[in-house]
Amino acid sequence: MEPLFLALDWTLRHPDVLRSTFYEAPSLAGFDAVFLDPQAITTRWRHDIPVDRDGRRRTYAGSDYGLGHTLTQLMVRRRMECGDLLRRGGGLMVCRLRPRAESVEIISSDGPLERIDRYSWLPVVSLVDRQHQLTFPSNGRFVARRGRDVRLEGSGSPFESYLQQFRGQIEYTAVYEDLLSTPMERFATVLARNRVGDILALEIPFEDGAFVLLPPVTGVSPAHEATVLIEAAADAAHRDAFAPQPDWGPSFPYPGEEALRDELASLEKRRARLDEKIVETTGKLDALLAPKPILYVKGQRALLPAVASALRILGFDVERRQDHLRALSDEGDALFVAAATEGSAVDLSAYRKLLRYVDRIHTEDGDPTKGILVVSGSRELDPRHRPTQFTPAVLRGCQSQRFCVITTYNLYKLAVEIAEHGDRPVASAEARRTLLECDGEFRGASQ
Numbered sequence: 001m002e003p004l005f006l007a008l009d010w011t012l013r014h015p016d017v018l019r020s021t022f023y024e025a026p027s028l029a030g031f032d033a034v035f036l037d038p039q040a041i042t043t044r045w046r047h048d049i050p051v052d053r054d055g056r057r058r059t060y061a062g063s064d065y066g067l068g069h070t071l072t073q074l075m076v077r078r079r080m081e082c083g084d085l086l087r088r089g090g091g092l093m094v095c096r097l098r099p100r101a102e103s104v105e106i107i108s109s110d111g112p113l114e115r116i117d118r119y120s121w122l123p124v125v126s127l128v129d130r131q132h133q134l135t136f137p138s139n140g141r142f143v144a145r146r147g148r149d150v151r152l153e154g155s156g157s158p159f160e161s162y163l164q165q166f167r168g169q170i171e172y173t174a175v176y177e178d179l180l181s182t183p184m185e186r187f188a189t190v191l192a193r194n195r196v197g198d199i200l201a202l203e204i205p206f207e208d209g210a211f212v213l214l215p216p217v218t219g220v221s222p223a224h225e226a227t228v229l230i231e232a233a234a235d236a237a238h239r240d241a242f243a244p245q246p247d248w249g250p251s252f253p254y255p256g257e258e259a260l261r262d263e264l265a266s267l268e269k270r271r272a273r274l275d276e277k278i279v280e281t282t283g284k285l286d287a288l289l290a291p292k293p294i295l296y297v298k299g300q301r302a303l304l305p306a307v308a309s310a311l312r313i314l315g316f317d318v319e320r321r322q323d324h325l326r327a328l329s330d331e332g333d334a335l336f337v338a339a340a341t342e343g344s345a346v347d348l349s350a351y352r353k354l355l356r357y358v359d360r361i362h363t364e365d366g367d368p369t370k371g372i373l374v375v376s377g378s379r380e381l382d383p384r385h386r387p388t389q390f391t392p393a394v395l396r397g398c399q400s401q402r403f404c405v406i407t408t409y410n411l412y413k414l415a416v417e418i419a420e421h422g423d424r425p426v427a428s429a430e431a432r433r434t435l436l437e438c439d440g441e442f443r444g445a446s447q
Contacts, residue, residue: 003032003237005230010037010096014226022121023074029084033092033233037216041118045071045104061108068106068114075120083123086209092233094159097200097213099144099174125206127187134178134187136204136211141177148172149195150215151275157203158235159212160191162228172200172215195279210236291415294376294408295383298340307338307374307408310415314435315428324357331429332436335361335369340376340408346390350375351397358401370436371403374411383409399440406435406442413444 005017008025012035020026022041028034048067049057061068085091103117122137150170152160163170175198184190184199191201192215202213217225290309297303300323308318308325316327316334325336335358339350350373358371377389389407398405414431421427435442 003234004030005233006031006034007226008034008036009040010035011222012226012229013222014230016230017226022078028078028081028093029089029091031085031091032089032237033094034082034085035094035229037096038098038118039096042101045116046102049104056105057102058105058107061106061111068108071104071116072106072114075116078121079123082121083206086123086206086211090208092210092212092236094212094214094229094233096216097172097174097176098142098216100142122211123206125204125211127205129186132182132186133180134182134184134204139179139182141179142174143177143198144173145175145194145198146171146173147194150192150200151194152192153190155189155191155203157189157191158232159201159203159214161235162232163192163201163214165228166217166220166225169217169219170200170215171218174215175199176202176213291412294338294374294412296379298342298376298379300338303338303340303374303376307336307411310411311336313415313418314431315418315425316432324353329432329436331432333369334372334436336372336374338374338376338408340379342379343377344387344389345377346373346375346394348391348393348397351394351403354403355397355401358403371398371401372435373398373403373405374408375405376408383407383412395441402439404435404438404442405440406438410442410444 002016005014006025006028007017007019008022012019017035018031022036022038023044045057045059045067049059049064052058059068082093086093098118100117100119103115106114106116108114119137119142124138125134125136127134127136148171150163150167150172152163152167154160170192172194175194177198178184184202188205189203190199191203193199200215204211204213291306291313293302294306294310297306304320304323304325308320311318311325311327316329319326319328323337325338327334327336335354337350337354337357339346341347354371354373358369361367361369373390373394375389375394378386386407386409390405394405397403414435418428418431
């Protein structure tokens with residue numbers, strides 16, 4: 001019999017996967033594996049229940065037309081179904097790891113207050129050894145935290161293979177913590193952590209079944225992700241159940257075990273050193289290439305920092321001021337406005353902004369300041385083959401005010417020339433002087 005798969009609020013496109021929502025799906029226990037993204041669970045009460053004065057959402061049973069009762073009963077039913085899926089059916093529950101998020105309080109005149117959140121449907125499991133206990137989910141915290149620093153644990157789990165395939169596209173939004181600092185490896189399989197050791201992916205055994213927490217991935221087609229998930233679920237069904245080694249296990253060594261464990265420990269140390277070196281080198285590369293995005297980025301938030309990086313390579317002291325830059329040097333000061341467009345040429349709006357800021361500085365400080373307009377037109381074309389990137393009116397305006405208009409490509413070439421000279425002061429000073437003395441279009445150091 002073919003396995004049955006159910007996706008709840010998780011966009012997975014595959015002929016073997018039935019798609020539904022958390023609130024409308026049939027019983028979870030009727031499937032071999034269920035894939036759930038709990039992101040949408042809270043929308044039911046966030047849309048229907050307003051926030052009280054203290055910032056909490058509350059609904060009052062008896063006057064909410066049954067909404068609170070319906071939510072409570074649904075969570076109870078899903079909890080029982082998920083428990084049956086895992087324990088009695090030996091199935092898989094694969095859940096995206098999200099923050100616990102906003103809860104709703106259900107107040108009844110004849111019963112205790114109930115608080116429901118997007119994880120209230122989770123079944124309970126208690127795993128115990130001589131020294132520790134894992135009680136899930138009551139001792140678990142789903143803490144909001146965002147990042148891309150994902151480190152796989154080498155567990156051999158099929159779901160770690162899923163993470164490996166999409167490693168560069170994982171962007172976690174939460175981490176899992178145990179309130180009692182339980183050593184998770186005693187009871188479960190940790191699939192991935194971040195740089196500081198927070199758990200990003202986890203596989204918890206429920207007798208013959210398993211509950212799996214996975215971070216979300218971005219930029220992956222639903223069909224491709226569905227295929228990889230189904231393969232992981234199929235492999236997990238044939239994998240031996242998780243069985244941690246008991247405390248007395250080391251008293252029964254197997255021939256060759258100690259040597260392989262020593263080799264593994266050595267490899268893990270080498271991997272840790274390599275990871276640190278990769279982070280260090282990546283940081284150096286990012287710093288080195290900081291000016292390069294001026295060739296292709298769009299928008300002030302991305303373009304201005306890249307322009308500032310290029311100017312710093314030229315030796316300017318750069319100050320960010322709202323949507324423009326103030327650059328200071330021994331050769332003179334300048335005010336920079338940057339503009340990028342999908343069209344072929346930057347229009348007069350950028351020139352007028354530059355004129356307004358230069359005029360304000362001249363009026364307030366009494367000192368004339370050089371105005372420089374950095375433009376990027378035809379942004380998606382190779383910079384070497386772009387047509388004129390500013391309109392004739394922009395050029396006339398700059399010439400009349402003795403402003404300089406320079407393309408991002410020419411500014412990038414200036415930065416490259418300085419980098420090639422190894423930051424020699426004479427070369428940097430000459431580049432700054434050439435830029436500050438330019439009136440009209442900047443064509444290069446030899447103009």
